[in-house]
Amino acid sequence: MTDAESIDPTLESFIRRMPKAEIHLHLEGSVRPATLLELARRNGVAPPAPDEAGLREFFRFRDFPHFIEVYIAVCSCLRTPDDFATIVREVGEDAAAQNIRYLEIHFNPETNVRKRGLDFHQMLAGMNRGRAEARDRWGVEMRWIADGVRDSETSPWSVTQTVDWIASLSPGDGVVALGLGGNEVGYPPTPFARDFARARAAGLHTVAHAGETTGPQTICDSLDLLGVERIGHGVRAADNPDLVARLARDRVPLELCPTSNVCTGVVPDFAAHPFRAFDEAGIPVTVNSDDPPLFGTTLTDEFLxxxxxxxxDADGIQRIALNAVDVAFLPPDERAAMRSAFEAEFGELRQELGLPAAPA
Ligand SMILES: [Zn+2]
Structure with missing residues (x-):
């Protein structure tokens, strides 16, 4: 990783203390190693390593097959609705420590239900117990993005089943969008078009991981065939200048996850990442941590x-942080209220740190 330059201490304080929103985080990829040990013990499952140090080592990204192995090991320890309440509460606690005020969290209901014999509505109720606790204790707001898994053994039914569950929920359940995750290679968007149309008809937002491990065509197809509003990753848009121009013109937000991309080899190093080029082209870019313990990162680290x-600089960091608020899957009035609250907090922080007011 190229990271030669150190940061001005005032800018570092600004980044650590500023209000943040994150819109691309995976629930199953956010479990703390210590908690995974506890859940394995609670559920009588053999943990992938006997102690926390061993688990940290096991978690460290090596290659994509190992990453999937870690993901499966984590999921195998999640057995009850209370397990989900626990991990959601802890995501809230970790968010509060970084002054993250709002999170949109991806989860994979179909695989968890099918492989663990969970009941979808009970699992969601557990998640919502954790969500309520995070809101009450730390003022952290969360919404859910239910991901169908494109390369599931049951694909494309995985997506159909996911829509069946989430299309009839009430707003209080917190599910705001249908997402599409899993391995892009060999699983183009076409078979999922009907289910994404059903989700939109039910009033849900839509997003797809695309252009992470395959090229620009998957991004185009996700927009044209699935009608998604945002793109998870989208890094490979950099290979097609016409697509970059389209994303900028149509204001299609990208959920970029720099450390994740370096770890998984999507880009060789940070210097090669198109984040800044996308931003300068006018695409609404956001920065996200994806799976923090698996990539050894946090949202604060990503802003660093x-x-x-x-x-x-501080102005650019603030602008990027506010992009996540502007493209959040919230009703316009809630989004506007969050933006006002963020701007007020940014103003106070800048004053305290002796930074000039942000440009209008
Ligand atoms: Zn992701």
Missing amino acids: VLARCWGY
Whole structure:
């Protein structure tokens, strides 16, 4: 990783303390190693390593097959609705420590239900117990993105089943969008078009992982065939200038996850990442952590990358942080209220740190 330059201490304080929103985080990829040990013990499952140090080592990204192995090991320890309440509460606690005020969290209901014999509505109720606790204790708001798994053994039914569950929920259940995850290679968007149309008809937002491990065509197809509003990753848009122009013109937000991309080899290093080029082209870019313990990162660390590797100053960092608010899957009035609250907090923080007011 290229990270040569150190950061101005005021800018670092600004990044650590500023209000944040994150819109691309995976629930199953956010479990703390210590908690995974506890859940394995609670459920009588053999943990992938006997102690926390061993688990940290096991979690460390090696290659994509190992990453999938870690993901499966984590999921195998999640057996009850209370397990989901626990991990959601802890995501809230970890968010609060970084002043993350709002999260949109991806989860994979179909695989969890099918492989663990969970009941979807009980699992969601557990998640919502954790969500309520995170809101009450730390003021952290969360919404859910239910991902169908494109390369599931049951594909494309995995997506159909996911829509069946989430299309009839009430707003209080917190599911705001249908997402599409899993391995892109060999699983183009076409078979999922009907289910994405059903989700939109039910009033849900839509998003797809695309252009992470395959090229620009998957991004185009996700927009044209699935009608998605945002793209998870989308890094490979950099291979097609026409697509970059289209994303900028149509204001299609990208959920970029720099450290994840370096770890998985989507880009060789931070210097090669198109984040800043996308931003300068006018695409609404956001920065996200994807699976923090698996990539050894946090959202704060991702913002530090922006400063350290791509020369962002406080104004640029603030603008990117607010992009996540502007493209959140919330009703317009809630989004506007969150933006006002963020702007007020940014104003106070800048004053305290002796930074001039942000440009209008
Ligand atoms: Zn992801």
